[in-house]
Amino acid sequence: MEKKTFKAKKRTDYKSPDFTVTNIDLTFELDDTKTKVTTVAHYVRLTQDKKASLVLDGEELVLKSVKVDGVGAKYKEHDNKLEISSVPDEFDLYIENEINPTANTSLMGLYKSDGAFCTQCEPEGFRRITYFLDRSDVLAKYRVKIVGPEYGCGVLLSNGNLIEQGKIKNRPFAVWEDPFPKPSYLFALVAGTFDIVEDTFKTKSGRNVDLKLYVDRGAALRGQFAMQCIKESMKWDEDRFNLEYDLDNFKVVAVDFFNFGAMENKSLNVFNSVYVMVDPDTATDTAFYNVQSVIGHEYFHNYTGDRVTLRDWFELSLKESLTVFRDQEFSSDCANRALTRLHAINVIRSSQFAEDASPMAHPVRPEQVMEMNNFYTVTIYDKGAEVIRMIHTLIGEEKFKKALSYYLEKYDGQAVTIEDFLVCMEEKGEIDLTQFRRWYTQAGTPNVDAKWHYDRENSKLVLKLSQHTNPTPDQSEKQPFFMPIRISFLDKDGHEVRPKELSFKDYIVLNESEQEYTFTLRENVLPVLLCDFSAPVKLNAPYTTENLQHMMSFSADPFIKVDSAVNMQKQYVHENIKNLKNGAAVTDPIELISSYRQLLSTVDENTDLILLNETMKIQSVSSLMETFDHIEIDQLSAARTMLVNKIACALEKEFKNLYSKVRASSANYSVDNMGRRSVNNSALHMIVTALCFKNEHSKASDLVMNHYKNSNNMTDKLQALTDATHFDLACKSAIHDDFEKRYSNNALAFDNFFRANATVESYKAIDNVKALMKHPSYDGNNPNRVRALVGALALSNPVALNDISGDGYRLLCSEVKRLNSINASVAARILTPMLSFSRFDSQRESMIRQELKNLMALPNLSKSIYEKVDAALKER
Ligand code: TRP
Ligand code: ZN
Numbered sequence: 001m002e003k004k005t006f007k008a009k010k011r012t013d014y015k016s017p018d019f020t021v022t023n024i025d026l027t028f029e030l031d032d033t034k035t036k037v038t039t040v041a042h043y044v045r046l047t048q049d050k051k052a053s054l055v056l057d058g059e060e061l062v063l064k065s066v067k068v069d070g071v072g073a074k075y076k077e078h079d080n081k082l083e084i085s086s087v088p089d090e091f092d093l094y095i096e097n098e099i100n101p102t103a104n105t106s107l108m109g110l111y112k113s114d115g116a117f118c119t120q121c122e123p124e125g126f127r128r129i130t131y132f133l134d135r136s137d138v139l140a141k142y143r144v145k146i147v148g149p150e151y152g153c154g155v156l157l158s159n160g161n162l163i164e165q166g167k168i169k170n171r172p173f174a175v176w177e178d179p180f181p182k183p184s185y186l187f188a189l190v191a192g193t194f195d196i197v198e199d200t201f202k203t204k205s206g207r208n209v210d211l212k213l214y215v216d217r218g219a220a221l222r223g224q225f226a227m228q229c230i231k232e233s234m235k236w237d238e239d240r241f242n243l244e245y246d247l248d249n250f251k252v253v254a255v256d257f258f259n260f261g262a263m264e265n266k267s268l269n270v271f272n273s274v275y276v277m278v279d280p281d282t283a284t285d286t287a288f289y290n291v292q293s294v295i296g297h298e299y300f301h302n303y304t305g306d307r308v309t310l311r312d313w314f315e316l317s318l319k320e321s322l323t324v325f326r327d328q329e330f331s332s333d334c335a336n337r338a339l340t341r342l343h344a345i346n347v348i349r350s351s352q353f354a355e356d357a358s359p360m361a362h363p364v365r366p367e368q369v370m371e372m373n374n375f376y377t378v379t380i381y382d383k384g385a386e387v388i389r390m391i392h393t394l395i396g397e398e399k400f401k402k403a404l405s406y407y408l409e410k411y412d413g414q415a416v417t418i419e420d421f422l423v424c425m426e427e428k429g430e431i432d433l434t435q436f437r438r439w440y441t442q443a444g445t446p447n448v449d450a451k452w453h454y455d456r457e458n459s460k461l462v463l464k465l466s467q468h469t470n471p472t473p474d475q476s477e478k479q480p481f482f483m484p485i486r487i488s489f490l491d492k493d494g495h496e497v498r499p500k501e502l503s504f505k506d507y508i509v510l511n512e513s514e515q516e517y518t519f520t521l522r523e524n525v526l527p528v529l530l531c532d533f534s535a536p537v538k539l540n541a542p543y544t545t546e547n548l549q550h551m552m553s554f555s556a557d558p559f560i561k562v563d564s565a566v567n568m569q570k571q572y573v574h575e576n577i578k579n580l581k582n583g584a585a586v587t588d589p590i591e592l593i594s595s596y597r598q599l600l601s602t603v604d605e606n607t608d609l610i611l612l613n614e615t616m617k618i619q620s621v622s623s624l625m626e627t628f629d630h631i632e633i634d635q636l637s638a639a640r641t642m643l644v645n646k647i648a649c650a651l652e653k654e655f656k657n658l659y660s661k662v663r664a665s666s667a668n669y670s671v672d673n674m675g676r677r678s679v680n681n682s683a684l685h686m687i688v689t690a691l692c693f694k695n696e697h698s699k700a701s702d703l704v705m706n707h708y709k710n711s712n713n714m715t716d717k718l719q720a721l722t723d724a725t726h727f728d729l730a731c732k733s734a735i736h737d738d739f740e741k742r743y744s745n746n747a748l749a750f751d752n753f754f755r756a757n758a759t760v761e762s763y764k765a766i767d768n769v770k771a772l773m774k775h776p777s778y779d780g781n782n783p784n785r786v787r788a789l790v791g792a793l794a795l796s797n798p799v800a801l802n803d804i805s806g807d808g809y810r811l812l813c814s815e816v817k818r819l820n821s822i823n824a825s826v827a828a829r830i831l832t833p834m835l836s837f838s839r840f841d842s843q844r845e846s847m848i849r850q851e852l853k854n855l856m857a858l859p860n861l862s863k864s865i866y867e868k869v870d871a872a873l874k875e876r
Contacts, residue, residue, distance in 0.1 A: 006863045008368040011314040017133055018047040019054055021140040026130070028110075030117055030149045030191055032102045035110060036064075038095070039130045041140070045089040053085035057124070058131035060099065060109075067094040082131040095131050104128070105781055105822045113257035114216075116192025117149075118270060120263060123313050123372040126184035136310045137415035139181040146191060148172040154193030155214065157251060159186070159266045178266055180246070181413060183309055188265035190253045195220040197227045201245070204238045209245050214253040215277060222277040225288060225669070226252065229295040236296070236330050241404060243303050252276065252295070256747065259783055259825055260376065261294050264301030264323075271298070274748055274784060280667040280713040282749040285674035287714075289335060297327035308411045313372045317364045317440075318418045320376075321384025325392070328385060336671050338558035339610050345533045345559060348386060350623035352378040352536070356445045357629075358836045359871040361472040365418050365440040368474075370867035373825040379443070386536040387439045393484045393507060393534055394436075395429030403428035435482040435511055443472040446481050448510065450541040454524040461489075461499070461521045466514040467537070473871065482511040486531035489521065494554030497525050507534060526550060531557045543567065545591045552595055552615070562614045568592045569619050569643060570627050576639040577632060586642055593650045600654040609662065609675035613682055618644050621761070621798050631839045637761065637799045648689035655690070659683035667713040674715075681719040688723050697729060705731035708738070714749065722756045728764075744777045751788035754778070758792035765800035766807050769793050780818065783826045790815045794830045801833060802840065806847040809834060813851040816865065817858065824862035831855075831865065835872040849873070 022042045029036040043054065059080050066073045068084065069091045076083045084093075104111040109128025110119050119125065127134040144158040148171050156165075160178025167173065194214035201209045211230055215223040230252065237243040252269045254276035262271040275294040278287050304326060305319035331340040355361060355378055362375070364384045369375055392400045407424035418440055426433050447470075452463045465485065469478035484507040489497045499519035502508075508517050519527075526547055530539045543551075545568060552564035572589045579586050596616060603612065621640060625631050648655070662680050664673040684707055691700035701724075708720035708731070721739055724732040736753075743749040754775075757768040769789055772778060779785045787795075794801055794812050801808040812834065819827035837848035852869050855861070 004861050004866065006370050006866055008370045008867075011312075011365070011367050011369075014312055014314075016046065017135065017138055018049070018052045019043050019045055019133065020138050021133060023143070024132075024140045025143045025145075027145040027147070028189060029147045030101075030153070032112065032149065033100050035099050035101055035117075037097050037099060037130045039093070039132070041093050041095075041132070043087070043091055043093055045087075050089075051086075053083055054087050054093075056082040056084075056131040057127035057134040058082055058097075059128045060104075061128070061131065062098040063095070063131070064098065065094070065096040068092075070094070080127070097130055099129060106825070107257055107259045107783070107823060108825075110189065111257070113255040116190065116194070116255060117153075118190045118192070118253065118255050119188050119265075120259065120270065121187050121265075122185040122263060123316075124185075126187055129187075132184055134184050136183040136185055136312060139183055139309070139413065139415060141181050142176075142178045142187060144176045144178075144187075144189065146174050146176075146189060148191060153191050155191065155196075157188075157190040157214075157253070157268055159188055159268050160247065161249065180266060180307070182266050182306065183415065186264070186266050186306055186309070188263070188268040188270055190214070190255075190268065190270065193217060194253070195223075197223040199227050199231065201231050201234050201250075203234070203244045205244060207245075207248065209234070209247070210249040212249070212251050213276070214251065216254070216256075216273070219277060222279045222282070223254070225278050226254075226276045226291055226295055229292045230299065232292070232334055233296045233299040233330065236334060237300060237303075237326075240329065240333065241303075241326070241401060243408070245302065246307070250299075252298075256784070257782055259373075259823070262298045264298045264305055266302070266306050269298045271295075272784065274751075277748060278669075280669060282714055282743065282746055284715040284718055284752075285669055285677055288669040289331070289339075289674065292335060293327050293331045293340075296330040297323055300326040300330070303408055307413065308408055309415045311415045311417045313369065313375070314366055315417050316372075316375060317380045317384040318416070318421055320381045321364065321388050322421070324381050324385035325388040328389075336610055336675075338608070339614070341532065341559060342562060342614050344382065344385070346623065347378060347382045348533075348536050350620065350626055352383050353445050353538070353626040354622075354836065355379050356443060356472065357470075357626075357839065358832075359473055359874075360832075360835060360868060361443040362474065363439075363441050363443045367441075371825075371828070371863040374828055374864055374867055383536055386533075390439070390484055390535060391425055391429070391433070391436075393486070394509075395425065395431055399429045400425075433482075435480075438479055438481050442469065442478055442481070443474060444469040444478060446478075446483070446535075446537040448485070448530075448535075448537045448539050450527075450529055450539065452527055454521075456524070459520060459522055461519045461525070461527065463487075463508075463517045463519065463527055464514065465510050465517070467510060468513070480511060480513050481535075482509065483535035483537065484508070485510050485529060486534035488528045488531055488555075488557070489519070489525040490528055490550060490554055491523065491525045492550075494550065496556065497521060506531070510535075528555055528557070528560055531555075531560055533559050533563075545571070549591055549595050553598070558611055558614070561611065565592070565595065565615050566619055568595070570624065572643050573624055573636065573639045574627070576642060577635045580635050580638060581632075586639075589643055589646055592643075593647060596647065596651060597654060600651065600658060603658065603661070609679045610671070613675065613678040616682060618647070622796070625798060629839065633798060633802045633840070634804070641761075644686075644689055645693045648686040649693055652687060652690040655683045655686040659687060664713075677713075677715045681716065684719060685723060688727060688729075692727050692729075697727070700727060701729040701731040704729055705734065708735050714752070718752050718756070721752065722759075725756045726760050747777065747782075747784065750777050751784060754785065754788040755792045755796075758789050759797045761797065761799045763800060763803050763805065763807070765793055765797055766803065766811055769811060780815075781822060783823065786815070786819070786826055786830070791830045794833055798833065802844060804843065806844075809848055809851050813855060816855060820855075820858060820862050820865055821860055824864040827862070828864035828868055831868060835868055837872070 024041040027038040066075050101110045101112045108125035146156040156174035158176035163177050164175040197213040199211045213223045247267050254271045254273040258272035300323050304322045403425045406428050446467050449466045454461050486507040499521050501519050548564040555561050576586050664676040688700045704720050704724050711717045724735045816827045816831045837845045
């Protein structure tokens with residue numbers, strides 16, 4: 001059998017295009033299986049080479065006609081290209097082709113989502129619509145005519161302004177014109193029947209923007225919150241970055257079939273319905289919080305992404321990291337800063353560190369890519385946002401704002417690079433980022449070691465920092481990074497002391513392999529390092545348990561507070577994994593318990609409940625895993641479970657007290673209610689844990705059943721459902737029956753049911769997933785269902801996935817195999833955790849290898865899966 005290979009593209013092979021397009025006129029005659037696309041585009045030669053032929057991208061197109069300036073042209077169709085030779089320097093190209101939206105299960109290009117037509121063109125989906133220069137540095141003005149299907153259709157939408165509508169032979173049509181030149185990946189079309197939520201926004205210069213949100217019929221109420229978020233985003237971008245919306249309308253459409261979260265198409269954002277449709281009965285507080293964040297994210301792309309776009313896909317982080325930074329600041333200002341920061345840090349420390357330690361490790365600006373869809377990663381998005389945040393730390397808010405405005409004005413309407421952005425930051429930030437650029441070129445997580453001693457005689461505290469980054473598959477040698485380490489000092493009473501060396505700033509710069517810093521301090525105080533997680537690194541500091549307790553009680557920094565508790569948890573888990581292996585007795589987390597008891601004893605109406613909840617949270621298995629190079633999953637999960645049991649039992653009384661004391665004021669979402677419910681539900685969870693540990697299952701069951709019955713919102717119901725399912729309580733079947741009755745016709749709400757069953761921390765999850773794949777509400781072609789069931793097993797349940805039977809691997813790979821030909825990008829995403837087999841024992845490693853080799857032998861193997869499996873198998 002012939003071995004399948006695909007070739008990677010290299011960043012340094014970038015060539016500017018030979019031709020560009022100034023205007024494109026698209027006509028769609030919509031039909032479920034035979035949509036006719038007619039394109040007239042004005043091409044202009046850019047290269048000096050008069051013989052260069054025009055080479056366009058196209059996939060899965062049925063070509064009908066090609067004309068250059070009205071005359072039939074000579075062309076060749078080969079390898080997903082259309083090549084037209086001997087074209088003039090400037091000409092109109094006419095192309096007619098057909099596409100089949102119904103057969104399109106990849107959800108890239110034009111496809112059907114339930115009844116509606118919609119498009120997804122980023123990164124390379126436009127080539128599935130028509131032959132075009134489908135690259136982000138070709139910017140054209142679009143005029144789009146949409147003719148509805150024969151059977152009729154509610155609305156016909158595209159980017160920009162509606163300039164005409166009417167009927168052609170009983171078929172409705174609409175013409176849209178977008179005044180802003182854009183690359184093809186920002187094109188969008190939606191046609192279908194929706195309910196519309198309408199509103200207006202008055203911009204700071206007094207213009208009225210017409211806002212429309214398109215949702216499933218009958219679901220307008222569930223779109224109200226998202227509409228508020230749109231207005232809030234528009235206002236925030238004016239207030240914080242002085243950016244005013246630039247068109248007279250802004251449209252958001254929610255669809256059920258979508259590969260990612262949402263898409264920033266100019267003035268026509270398309271959303272996964274998860275990030276739009278919420279009400280207290282069907283969506284959790286977290287879901288509401290996420291809607292605000294994703295609505296913000298896509299809206300903020302209007303400047304960082306749309307008005308200033310990318311030269312090529314290697315520059316993806318230019319728009320994504322900056323926009324993530326912006327949406328994080330939005331959530332910080334408009335929801336809760338500490339919670340937003342802690343979430344972001346958690347993504348870095350559980351998922352991004354894992355990616356850095358995997359065969360797919362890549363820098364924020366990758367050097368080579370086979371399938372671009374594989375690079376919408378936590379490194380490009382979230383680590384990239386941390387890198388932007390470091391620049392913000394280094395130059396400060398005012399210079400950062402100046403530099404951003406300068407960048408957006410200078411490059412308006414252009415396709416640029418990360419380098420262009422950095423030069424603006426350097427100029428207006430008055431800083432040299434030469435060494436800092438290594439964050440964009442070197443993959444891997446830096447390890448920072450700290451040591452200090454107090455020199456009493458001279459009243460000096462001497463701090464020594466060193467950094468080291470392990471090799472990644474693409475790079476064996478790493479140079480030191482340039483990073484700000486935020487630092488403060490706590491005296492023994494818990495007061496902050498500031499040495500004169502920190503009078504102008506609250507950070508020091510680490511930019512060598514080893515560095516020494518001296519601080520003038522009258523007494524020996526505790527250095528508190530990496531405040532606010534000021535750099536995306538693993539810090540190794542010799543804090544004693546006492547130090548950690550002290551920081552947890554007294555630090556004003558939410559991250560330090562929470563991280564001190566987290567570090568105590570980690571210490572316990574590490575220690576007891578050893579004990580478990582040596583057959584030694586397990587220990588009690590005495591200090592953690594006393595700190596938590598202390599914390600709980602002070603809860604009153606002034607307590608920041610969100611912060612309390614984050615501090616009390618026991619780290620997930622996934623994030624504990626990232627504190628080990630070699631993962632012993634069974635011992636890790638056992639040690640973690642012991643930790644939870646011991647804390648729950650020791651503080652049962654306190655949790656009961658908390659459970660009865662802290663309640664939300666209503667079912668509605670608000671940050672305050674979210675904090676209240678999160679504490680209330682965590683308390684319930686701990687009480688149930690204690691009861692089950694003591695074998696008082698029927699008490700636990702009654703408690704959970706009551707919680708469920710008394711709940712008037714999804715957040716509480718889901719807590720009951722999850723506890724009943726995970727502890728296998730007697731009330732489980734009653735809750736399952738009720739939940740199915742209430743929600744099995746609401747796909748998004750019911751995804752919670754799939755997730756709760758897929759995340760049971762034992763083999764049981766595998767059986768649950770297998771059984772639920774046959775559930776009438778399950779649809780193996782819908783990415784949201786797949787992510788809620790198989791995806792949850794793969795990405796949120798390392799214990800079951802890595803079960804020693806190998807059944808988790810086999811189940812995941814059989815799904816990946818099925819999805820390979822349906823939706824390769826979703827398949828490749830859920831496969832991710834299996835790439836890191838070298839971090840497990842040899843028995844698991846060989847089982848995974850075998851499964852990956854089987855995938856590699858698939859006759860129709862997709863590029864997405866090939867790239868990842870190839871990287872994994874050629875490693876080590
Ligand atoms: N640019 C989108 C964002 O806001 C990401 C995205 C949406 C995407 N849909 C996609 C990326 C499909 C690749 C494929 O982050
Ligand atoms: Zn984005």
